Amino acid sequence: MKADLRAxxxxxxxxxxxEWTAGDVVAVLGPNGAGKSTFLRAIAGLTExxxxxxxxxxxxxHKPPASRGIGWVPQDGALFPHLTALDNVAFGLRGRRGRxxxxxxxxxxGIGELANRRPGQLSGGQAQKVALARALARDPKxxxxxxxxxxxxxxxxxxxxxxxxxxxxxxxxxxxxVTHDAVDVMTLANRVLALDDGAVVQDDTVAGVTIAPRxxxxxxxxxxxxxxxxxxxxxxxxxxxxxxxxAEMPAGDGVEVLAVVPAHAVALHRSQPEGSARNxxxxxxxxLAVVGGRVRVTIDxxxxxxxxxxxxxxxxxxxxxxVDVWASVKATEVTVVxx
Amino acid sequence: xxLTTAAVVGVAFLLxxxxxxxxxxxxxxxxxxxxxxxxxxxxxxxLECSLGALALSLVVGVPLAWLLARVDFRGKxxxxxxxxxxxxxPPVVGGVSxxxxxxxxxxxxxxxxxTTRGAILAExxxxxxxxxxxxxxxxxxxxxxYDDVAATLGSTTIRTFFRVTMPMVLPALAAGSALAWARxxxxxxxxxxxxxxxxxxxxxxxxxxxLTLQNDPDAAIALSTLLLALSLVVLVAMRSRWRxxx
Numbered sequence: 001m002k003a004d005l006r007a008x009x010x011x012x013x014x015x016x017x018x019e020w021t022a023g024d025v026v027a028v029l030g031p032n033g034a035g036k037s038t039f040l041r042a043i044a045g046l047t048e049x050x051x052x053x054x055x056x057x058x059x060x061x062h063k064p065p066a067s068r069g070i071g072w073v074p075q076d077g078a079l080f081p082h083l084t085a086l087d088n089v090a091f092g093l094r095g096r097r098g099r100x101x102x103x104x105x106x107x108x109x110g111i112g113e114l115a116n117r118r119p120g121q122l123s124g125g126q127a128q129k130v131a132l133a134r135a136l137a138r139d140p141k142x143x144x145x146x147x148x149x150x151x152x153x154x155x156x157x158x159x160x161x162x163x164x165x166x167x168x169x170x171x172x173x174x175x176x177x178v179t180h181d182a183v184d185v186m187t188l189a190n191r192v193l194a195l196d197d198g199a200v201v202q203d204d205t206v207a208g209v210t211i212a213p214r215x216x217x218x219x220x221x222x223x224x225x226x227x228x229x230x231x232x233x234x235x236x237x238x239x240x241x242x243x244x245x246x247a248e249m250p251a252g253d254g255v256e257v258l259a260v261v262p263a264h265a266v267a268l269h270r271s272q273p274e275g276s277a278r279n280x281x282x283x284x285x286x287x288l289a290v291v292g293g294r295v296r297v298t299i300d301x302x303x304x305x306x307x308x309x310x311x312x313x314x315x316x317x318x319x320x321x322x323v324d325v326w327a328s329v330k331a332t333e334v335t336v337v338x339x
Numbered sequence: 340x341x342l343t344t345a346a347v348v349g350v351a352f353l354l355x356x357x358x359x360x361x362x363x364x365x366x367x368x369x370x371x372x373x374x375x376x377x378x379x380x381x382x383x384x385x386l387e388c389s390l391g392a393l394a395l396s397l398v399v400g401v402p403l404a405w406l407l408a409r410v411d412f413r414g415k416x417x418x419x420x421x422x423x424x425x426x427x428x429p430p431v432v433g434g435v436s437x438x439x440x441x442x443x444x445x446x447x448x449x450x451x452x453x454t455t456r457g458a459i460l461a462e463x464x465x466x467x468x469x470x471x472x473x474x475x476x477x478x479x480x481x482x483x484x485y486d487d488v489a490a491t492l493g494s495t496t497i498r499t500f501f502r503v504t505m506p507m508v509l510p511a512l513a514a515g516s517a518l519a520w521a522r523x524x525x526x527x528x529x530x531x532x533x534x535x536x537x538x539x540x541x542x543x544x545x546x547x548x549x550l551t552l553q554n555d556p557d558a559a560i561a562l563s564t565l566l567l568a569l570s571l572v573v574l575v576a577m578r579s580r581w582r583x584x585x
Contacts, residue, residue: 041487044487044491045490045491046487046490046491064490065487065490065491066490066491066492066493066494066495067493070491071491072487072488072491074484074487074488078482078484078485078487078488080485080488080489080503080507081507082506082507091489091492091494091502092492092493092494134492135491138492138493
């Protein structure tokens, strides 16, 4: 699919120019209001758009949604509440005549025995599988998934993600997947399209975004800290105040960069550390949260950072809201992404 | 006077007349009074006209509700106000307007005045807003994403309307139909003005009641009780509908 697209939603415009190949799974990322859903709706033909949108070489921008060869799964699936699971899937297959094919699709998702249930009698995960089956049953060239896992609880999310991973592996077309979850990016996608305020901020492989995110938001999504900065006399002057030193620096002064510091690379101390870390600054703990057996500490300071430390370390340091600490980061842990 | 006292007065104000009607109903003579040829003629005509008006309201009212709920266009609020107007318009004014539009020398000279079809038209004129407002409200409450999903699944607008949208607003459609039918059944002012009062042709139950009251009060009371009973049936039917949808 080749997009040279300006999608409109009221006065808001999303501008995307890029190209992907069949088989790609593109994670569409960005903060709320970045234009992710609008972009997907524009591909589906559900919102006004200008430019061109080529699917298999054919410009489909002026075609109605029905004849674009797309499948669209909005948030929470939007199953027709008055139709059974089977008839929901068969809806896109010319109704009753499509029932045998629809049944096969439900079977493939392991929910064949739920065929005669209505959406109200399905769990969130089951309903989402029916919605995915309904979109895939029409054999689309482009599958558009708008936060397919966001409304699910943790257990159902894992289950549907596993199912989605299996089906996307077999799916020959292109998948565009809007998500806010780094796990989805890692486990489902091979490419990333990051949007902010209607513009593309990064169009990259998943590995590329993991190593070198180009915005603080992306850095945070991938579990780190990102700071806009400029090089000056061998250091990085952060736009938001403070400075960092990196082991590898681009040549010259005034280069605009994003300084990326993984959360696990931030060490915390109760007194000023004597060690070899080049970046040391005083700070205050604002907030603590236990995530996956580690403690995520939000720290106010110059700069403010997120630190991922072990529960043992947190207990050792007797951390709590408002506690004064010292933060340190080794220069080798600071990655510089030239913008 | 406390608020509660005022409320009790209000209840009495509403119920006393109805209770008086029930009290004065000649129950033992009811079967005879309701089966006179005059009564049966009016009853048959009333059912014919009110059901005809309901059918007409459905045919034009449902698409109108869809237009108001789903399509953006200039002057929509004016159209909505116009649709609502018959609710507050004196029915006799509606009758005069219909006469000028569809009467013998009307703008659209269909000569529908003083015909059964004219009576149906008059009843539909006042009943239509009940149906449109009920269905439009329900359509507005239905997430438009269902329409969008249906479109991406290859459905035409008309197929989406019948297979997706209509089934989802069925309870409101039933409630709106019941209200519209009840309103049509009781229609008086617009009917008598536009369609006249011709026994067997345009003399529906309410018109019959009004005329009979002059010379045969018992017959008029019997017919009134029948209309009250029909109203209660509609009310009860709608209540069970509300319970179902909750």
